Every structure is written in C-alpha cells, then in structure tokens.
Amino acid sequence: MKLHIQGGRLVLPAQATQPGSHTNSAPGSIAADGTVRADLYAADGRIVAIGAAPDCFQAERTIDASGLVVAPGLIDLCARVPTGEAALACELQAALAGGVTAVVCPPDLDPVLDTVDAVEMLSQRAARHSAVRLFPLGALTQGLQGSALAELARLSAAGCIAYSQAEVALADTQVLWNALSYEASLGFPVWLRAQDPHLARGAVAASGAVASRLGLPGMPAAAEIIALQTILTLVREIGVRVHIQHLSSAQGVALMRAAKREGLPVSCDVTMHHVHLIDADIGFFDSDYKLMPPLRGDRDRDAIQAGLADGTIDAICSGHRVLDPERKRRPFGEAASGASGLELLLSLTLQWAQAARVPLARALERVSAGPAAQLGLPVTHASHAVGSRIEIGAPADLCLFDPQAYWSVTPEALCSAGRNTPFMGYELPGQVRVTVVGGVPVFVRES
Secondary structure (H helix, E strand, O other): OEEEEEEEEEEOOHHHHOOOOOHHHOOOOEOOOOEEEEEEEEEOOEEEEEOOOOOOOOOOEEEEOOOOEEEEOEEEOOEEOOOOHHHHHHHHHHHHHOOEEEEEEOOOOOOOOOOHHHHHHHHHHHHHHOOOEEEEEEEOEHHHOOOOEOOHHHHHHOOOOEEEOOOOOOOOHHHHHHHHHHHHHHOOOEEEEOOOHHHHOOOOEEOOHHHHHHOOOEEOOHHHHHHHHHHHHHHHHHOOOEEEEOOOOHHHHHHHHHHHHHOOOEEEEEEHHHHHOOHHHHOOOOHHHOOOOOOOOHHHHHHHHHHHHHOOOOEEEOOEEOOOHHHHOOOOOOOOOOEOOHHHHHHHHHHHHHHHOOOHHHHHHOOOHHHHHHHOOOOOOOOOOOOOOOOOOOEOOEEEEEEEEEEEOOHHHOOOOOOOOOOOOOEEEEEEEEEEEOOEEEEEOOO
C-alpha cells in the first residue's frame, strides 16, 4: 500500500530535529515539544519520504492528520497475553487501540514458553489474528523451575529474542552464574527481575508505614537491592548483556545509574504504574493496586520519574495482565497481583511528560526507541524489523493521536477483556486515532 499522512506533527529522531540538520529533509520549524509539521509517505511497508512526495508517488490512501501527533508505534516490553485464539486476538486488538504496534511476551504464559512448540504456537496464532508484532521471551530454565536450563539455542531459532525467568527469581546463584555464562557464550541477552526470593516470600505490599498500618506482609527495598547487586556483580564478571525488568526503588535506580556510568552492558525498564502510583494509593485494601513488584513510597516514585527523564531508565512498559474479576476481588492478601494496561501506556506516558515538563519527543522515546533497543533487532534492514523511529527506510509502524483529547477510563472505553486497572475512572490525555503497522492502517477510531 502507498500511504500519505497529511499535515501531522511528526516526532522525528533527536538528530533530525537539531538546528542545521537535514535528516529526512523535513520542512518546517521545530516546535518546543520536538515535533515538526510535515507530510509522511509510506510504500511497501516502509517510510519513503518526509516533506515532499517522491517522484510519481500516487497514494492509495490519504489520512488527514491535522491536529494529530504522528509518533512511532509504541513498543511494550511486558504484556502477558492469553494463548487461546479468541482471547489473544482480543488483547492484540487492545494493543492496536492503544497505539502499540509491538509487544514482548514474558515466558510465564500457559503453556510456559520453554519449548519450540509453545513459542511457535503463540507466534503463529498472533500472526493469524493481528498485525501486532509479537516478540516472545523464552524461559531461561525448563518450566521456570530454576534448575535445568531450557533449550536456549532452539528457542532462539524459533523466534525468542531473549531469555527470562519472568517473576520467578533464581534462588540458586550457581544456576544464575551458569545461565549467564552460557548466554554470554551464545551472545544472547537475559532479562531478569531483581528480586531476592527469600526476602520477597509471602510479601503482598512494600515494607513501610502503609503495610504496617494495614497489617500486610511487606517486601523491603533490600529484596530488590540485594538481587540487583548480585546481578550486576555477575555482569561485571561475565560480560553478558542483561536487561533489568520493573525497577521499583530509588536505590535500584541509583545502582543502575552507577552501572551505566561504569559501562556495564545493562538496561532497565519500569511499569507505568510505578511511574505514577505509590503505596499510599492502596487506601483501604484496594486490590486493584496489588502489583508485583509492589508500589513503594513517594521517594521511590520520584526517583523513577527522574531516572526516566535523565535516561537511566530506558523504557516504560504496561506490565499488562488480564485477570479474572474473581481472582482480583478477593481480600488484598489473597488477590492476584497485576493490572491490565495496554490501552493506557500512551496516555500515562503523556501524563508523566506533562507533569515532569519533559518534551513530548523525548518522553515518547521511552515507549518507542528505548524499548526497541532492547529487542536486539535492526531498525531498518530486516523483514522482521520493528519501526521505532520516523525516518526514511524505517518500517512504517506509526501511532497517530490527538494530544488535546482527554478520555475516561471506563469498561466501555476499553477493548481489552481486562478491567483490572487502578486507573479505572481516571481522565487521561491523548487518544489514539489511527494505528499503522507496516504501512497499513490497522486501527482507525470512529469519531
């Protein structure tokens, strides 16, 4: 398809918006938020021109983007999707409704992604039912049991981009050492949650005044710090590339900042919930706020926001998980952990950017270019590449949204089957109008 997106505000890479730059030959002046008003042209799945149309270009479809921001499609580094065909199609449609064009699935699905058959089944079902680019994480150990390594090379050949224990921490440091050493020899990255399984045992909230007042078993920040220090020590010794998932503490952010300054091959993400919420939001046992890792104090939240602003934290993810209402409406200590959120990722990123006065273009990097760097995929020169930048030659994966439109988070407004979100009832900025994958509009919101 030949696509013409007309009159939008394009979010271009940082180097393309520097004074005197001629990258992409983008016309117009650079706005304070880092956007440039220009037309965009795509053909055969890729961006072919920005500004003026290529010679002999005849658009098969034109989208009027006046008043809209044209951003790279969002990349969500953690979305647990169901594996049943109908349920999977529903959640991937929710991703498109949220402007998400690529998702990474952790291995703790049903079945666990520790065999080639499980990985191929998920990938094939996703391809049949949606245009969303789905990237599976393979299980690091068989059944996520933490003892024998999974068949990692075969999982990689089946399409896994990296390996993870999901929320199941490796209690045996010798197993972790062996796993990281083996991955380093193969050149595969490992994604890990920094959480000491012994200090985390039985915890349902973060240690502190709120947990004490409510009588809830608490998880100290030391659970994250001890595990993170262990991981960083092993990275220093072995040289393997490690991505830390779902940081939650101020000390964790500080350790990652120091590790990056040291030059260690590490990166990290946070969930959108930890960018905005704190333990006090639990109120009186509201199980919608039961998450893992648990919400911590305002000092931790502020450190996370600062880490996002200065680049210590590479990405914001949704941590999407659909839970049956019966499992979520139990007493707080017995309720399942997790929240849905594929359709909220863009809006909550915009809300953080507005509150922190972070320019729009830089904020959107935390849900596009930042996550894309963790996938280990080429941006422009492969059939399975993911579009994370608006530049000539890149895949035309795009999110067109109205930054001035506010919408209410209600069950009726969500495509996802998940209604388990602490943001239910909130009014949030930014509504997705069109989502484009591979140069084809695959979601268009009716006016």
